[in-house]
Structures are given as C-alpha cells and as structure tokens.
Amino acid sequence: MNFQFIAYLIYCGFMFPIIIWIGNFCFQKGKIYIAHYAKKDIPLVSQINHSLLVAYYCVTLGYVVLRMAFWQSINSPSEMVISLVDTIGVLLLMLGILHVINLISIKLFFTKYH
DSSP, X not given: OOHHHHHHHHHHHHHHHHHHHHHHHHHHHHXXXXXXXXXXXXXXXXXXXXXXXXXXXXXXHHHHHHXXXXXXXXXXXXXXXXXXXXXXXXXXXXXXXXXXXXXXXXHHHXXXXX
C-alpha cells in the first residue's frame, strides 16, 4: 500500500478547503478591520484587502506544495498520521502567526501614516 499517496490525498483534501475557508473568512471580516483604520477610504480598503488575500493564497498554497515536495518517505499508517499531524499543525500555526502580523502591521501603518 502506498502510504505516501494516501497522505497526499488526505493532506490536500484537508488543507485546500481550510485554506479557502480561512481566506474567504479573513477577506470578508478584514474589510471591516481595515475600514476602521483607513477612515472609510473604500477604494484603499478594497485594494489592501484584495492584496492581502492574493498574498495569503500565494504563501499558503506555495507552502503546501513545497511541503509536499520535501515530504519524508512514509512506510506505515502510524508514520502517515504523525507526518500529517506535523505538516497540518505547522501550516495552521504559520497561518495564525501571519494573521497576527497582518493585524499589527495594518494598525501600525494606519496609525503612523494615515
């Protein structure tokens, strides 16, 4: 049985819907957050929000593909579970850190320059 292929399927089947859901959620809610600091400058809010969404998809999808390219060989179901948990956990942690960095960056940018 090819555990590597099964792990890829589980990983992609789990991560792509999560990545799309988080992207859409942050895109919708981010408009409100950015508008608060941008003094209701709607064109600027839309540009920043769209740029953040594109960057988010590039970073996360690039990370998923890159992580799959360097995945260690999987020879048993237990190795598959450990590898999946590690890979998914690192991506979710990375997404959380990027989110906090974006929130802080937006606040600092608008409080200093706008």
